[in-house]
């Protein structure tokens with residue numbers, strides 16, 4: 001029996017729980033929130049789709065009751081405030097650091113062996129905070145950002161190529177921020193054919209720029225940040241871990257020398273499976289990519305330095 005807890009039953013948390021349940025990634029999903037009745041209500045609503053959608057996962061919701069999260073295999077942390085139009089993710093640090101710290105302590109008290117997937121923003125810094133607060137082995141803490149950013153990159157590539165998004169491959173490394181993401185243009189392909197065969201340098205630069213502000217674009221349209229793709233990307237990460245898929249997904253991982261960085265969580269290609277991050281893949285970056293990575297890392301270090309704890 002596998003069990004996933006999702007902390008925060010707001011837009012992203014509830015969507016992630018729903019996708020995890022519909023894809024039957026886990027046997028049991030528990031949503032927990034501080035808002036009285038919200039998790040319970042969303043869980044009941046989702047369970048009323050079970051017979052319509054042939055879903056066999058059991059979803060429950062609780063308010064503040066960590067006992068119900070006991071012995072989870074994976075805990076997803078989405079609790080915290082989202083940005084509003086015009087804000088950066090980094091501006092959320094003050095409020096969200098306090099929430100993420102308290103939530104990490106509470107979940108680990110009941111699920112000491114869980115793999116933690118951090119979603120709350122600023123995500124790389126919140127992932128780093130979880131390392132500091134928990135002292136867990138580094139493989140058990142995964143920051144979810146690259147899965148989403150890569151999916152957006154593939155979306156914008158598919159639009160520029162006028163192609164089926166499922167035929168497109170590509171990934172994004174670096175920080176999960178409007179100016180820190182690094183869409184890896186050099187490795188993007190349409191069914192294995194480099195996209196540079198079909199797109200000009202200018203067209204590809206536009207795809208990369210749109211990807212970097214993908215979250216901000218949606219925040220402007222929606223008045224709050226996005227949830228469908230973030231929820232689905234979170235479910236992808238949880239599935240890779242629970243089903244021991246050895247899936248290569250860019251995630252925010254603690255670096256200890258990789259990519260020339262230390263004491264930093266930032267997006268790098270990871271092999272995900274049982275136990276969390278099985279391996280970090282070190283790419284042979286060219287000079288331009290190295291410089292972008294260094295700049296991105298500096299920015300994330302700077303945000304980390306603003307952590308209140």
Ligand SMILES: NC(=O)C1=CN([C@@H]2O[C@H](COP(=O)(O)OP(=O)(O)OC[C@H]3O[C@@H](n4cnc5c(N)ncnc54)[C@H](O)[C@@H]3O)[C@@H](O)[C@H]2O)C=CC1
Nearest residue numbers: 008010011012033034079080081082119120121123144230
């Ligand atoms: N890493 C990524 O790729 C993405 C990150 N995000 C981030 O995820 C977070 C959640 O976003 P949304 O779901 O849109 O926000 P939301 O406001 O819809 O939901 C957040 C939920 O967290 C709950 N919460 C607050 N404090 C809590 C606590 N101590 N314990 C349990 N629950 C608590 C709130 O009551 C609320 O229901 C934000 O920080 C957002 O910036 C959003 C999209 C993508």
Ligand SMILES: O=C([O-])CC(=O)C(=O)O
Nearest residue numbers: 083089215216219225226
């Ligand atoms: O844009 C935001 O603030 C939420 C987020 O991280 C994303 O959708 O990429």
